[in-house]
Amino acid sequence: xxxxxxxxxxxxxxxxxxxxxxxxxxxxxxxxxxxxxxxxxxxxxxxxxxxxxxxxxxxxxxxxxxxxxxxxxxxxxxxxxxxxxxxxxxxxxxxxxxxxxxxxxxxxxxxxxxxxxxxxxxxxxxxxxxxxxxxxxxxxxxxxxxxxxxxxxxxxxxxxxxxxxxxxxxxxxxxxxxxxxxxxxxxxxxxxxxxxxxxxxxxxxxxxxxxxxxxxxxxxxxxxxxxxxxxxxxxxxxxxxxxxxxxxxxxxxxxxxxxxxxxxxxxxxxx
Amino acid sequence: xxxxxxxxxxxxxxxxxxxxxxxxxxxxxxxxxxxxxxxxxxxxxxxxxxxxxxxxxxxxxxxxxxxxxxxxxxxxxxxxxxxxxxxxx
Numbered sequence: 001x002x003x004x005x006x007x008x009x010x011x012x013x014x015x016x017x018x019x020x021x022x023x024x025x026x027x028x029x030x031x032x033x034x035x036x037x038x039x040x041x042x043x044x045x046x047x048x049x050x051x052x053x054x055x056x057x058x059x060x061x062x063x064x065x066x067x068x069x070x071x072x073x074x075x076x077x078x079x080x081x082x083x084x085x086x087x088x089x090x091x092x093x094x095x096x097x098x099x100x101x102x103x104x105x106x107x108x109x110x111x112x113x114x115x116x117x118x119x120x121x122x123x124x125x126x127x128x129x130x131x132x133x134x135x136x137x138x139x140x141x142x143x144x145x146x147x148x149x150x151x152x153x154x155x156x157x158x159x160x161x162x163x164x165x166x167x168x169x170x171x172x173x174x175x176x177x178x179x180x181x182x183x184x185x186x187x188x189x190x191x192x193x194x195x196x197x198x199x200x201x202x203x204x205x206x207x208x209x210x211x212x213x214x215x216x217x218x219x220x221x222x223x224x225x226x227x228x229x230x231x232x233x234x235x236x237x238x239x240x241x242x243x244x245x246x247x248x249x250x251x252x253x254x255x256x257x258x259x260x261x262x263x264x265x266x267x268x269x270x271x
Numbered sequence: 272x273x274x275x276x277x278x279x280x281x282x283x284x285x286x287x288x289x290x291x292x293x294x295x296x297x298x299x300x301x302x303x304x305x306x307x308x309x310x311x312x313x314x315x316x317x318x319x320x321x322x323x324x325x326x327x328x329x330x331x332x333x334x335x336x337x338x339x340x341x342x343x344x345x346x347x348x349x350x351x352x353x354x355x356x357x358x359x360x
Contacts, residue, residue, distance in 0.1 A: 146287050155294050189282030196288045200295060 002110040005117050005245075006135035008159075012122030015179035018215055018225070018231030020119040021049045021237070023139070025224035026242035028083035031113045035074065037086040038130035039123040041097060043090035050077065050086050051222025061089040064101030070108050084113070095126040108136040108262055124158060132163050137173040137245075139206060143180045144192040151177075151189045152201055175206035177241060182211045183255050194254060207241030209234050210255035308332055315345060325350060 007020045017040075021055050024036040038046035041061060046264075049055045052075045058068035063086070077083040086109070089096065109116045131236035132138060138159050142152040156174060165172045178194060186192040198205055209215075214232040218225035226235045226242075233255060281291045319325050329348035334341065 146291055149291055150298075152295065153298070157299070189284045192287050195292075196284070200288075200291055238333075258299055 002114050002116065004106060004110065004136050005115065006120055006132040006137075006139060007117060007139045007140055008120040008128060008155050009122065009141040009148070010128075010155040011143075011148045014141050014148050015209070015215075017045050017049050017119055018115050018219065019139070019141050019177055019179060019209070019238070020046060021224040022226045022238040023082065023242055023245070024085060024115070024117045025077075026173045026226045026235075026238050027115050027117075027245065028077070028080045029226060029230075029239075030207070030242060030246070031169060032084070032246075034111075034117065035084045035086060035113045035115070036117045036119060036246070037107055037109070038088035038119050039097075039127055040119060041088045041092055041094045041127060042090065043121065044092075046091050046119050047085060048222060049219050050085050050224065052077070052087070056087045059087045059089040060105065061092045061096045063105050064097060066101075070105065070112075079223075081139070094121070094125070094130075097127065097130050099130065099133070102130050103134065112210055124154060128155075129158070129162055131161060135159075135172065136165070138200070139175050139177050140203065141177050141179055142197060144178060144186075144194070144197055145181075146192070149192065149197055149200060156201060156203060158220045158226050163209075171222055173193065176201060176203050176204040177206045177209065179209040180211045181208050181255055186254075203241070205252055206244055207237050208252065208254060209237045250265050295320075308334060319347060323349065 007023070017038075020036050024034050026110050028034040030037060035048060036050070037060065038044050039060070040046070044059075047056055055075050057071035060073070063070050063073045074084055075085045075087065077085065086105075106116065109143050113161035118135065119130045119146050121127040133231060140152050140155060140159075142148050159172050159174060163172050176198065181194075182191055186193065194205070210233050212225075212232060212234045214224050214229050215234050218228035221228055225232065226238050229235055230239070237253075237255070240253075244252055293295070312330065315332065316325070316327055316330050319330070323345060329350075331344075334345040335344065341346040
């Protein structure tokens with residue numbers, strides 16, 4: 001049975017697109033049949049992070065409006081053939097998305113793939129609401145920082161009221177993905193603690209992704225970090241998160257600071 | 272705790288946590304609160320208009336919330352008082 005997930009956050013720049021690409025690739029690397037869908041109409045970026053920006057011919061809007069068939073718009077990844085991308089339009093705006101059209105496309109994607117990962121635009125307006133509407137589950141991407149946590153709280157409220165599941169009186173499963181976690185600042189007590197974020201938002205934790213140059217390097221190269229450097233710290237965290245999405249019970253590891261010898265002498269243990 | 276930490280200023284994470292908890296407690300409770308203000312504005316205006324002729328732009332309603340107390344402020348700028356006086360007389 002296929003699963004539709006929305007990757008959302010409210011706030012921009014927290015790592016939705018990076019996480020959609022990394023989790024989508026990680027699931028595909030585990031043998032699942034995956035499509036990542038860019039809902040950020042007008043400001044698409046998932047194509048760039050996936051390294052498919054020069055292969056876009058048709059997009060989500062073309063399919064929604066019936067100008068192209070779904071199969072024409074899907075871009076199959078060159079590295080793993082069970083990973084596909086449905087890009088957003090760069091020239092149109094969000095008003096081109098209609099609820100009926102989106103509903104039809106999602107239904108069609110459910111037939112073709114095991115996992116449909118929808119990369120939501122930032123904000124709480126039409127685009128974000130359409131991206132979450134058909135989701136079975138949601139991944140709430142949050143940085144351990146006040147404005148991000150506040151916006152995530154708002155998004156959780158919308159997930160519980162404005163999705164198809166919520167309208168039917170069903171519960172939508174929500175997973176918290178903490179990104180850009182900085183072990184150094186955590187050790188100095190200068191960053192919201194994971195426990196604090198969890199207590200405030202009270203949804204289960206899917207994973208903690210450490211802040212890393214590897215993420216930036218991967219996006220420079222147009223490759224999900226889990227493909228570009230599978231053994232790096234963020235990749236390992238994404239692989240674990242993907243396994244948890246598939247139902248595996250894995251202990252969550254809080255990333256520790258990589259410390260120098262002097263740092264170890266004077267440092268303080270985090271956990 | 273190490274020696275250096277003793278000389279450091281108070282860490283900022285606990286402050287962030289406290290501010291968020293207070294803020295979100297209010298925001299969650301006040302879901303649909305903007306609608307409440309609009310409704311209040313209309314109904315209060317209607318009550319006043321029954322007795323006094325007021326300009327609708329001269330009625331301001333404000334809700335202010337701090338940690339322990341919430342205040343509802345209603346500010347009505349009256350026109351000249353003649354209609355009011357004559358109504359009484």
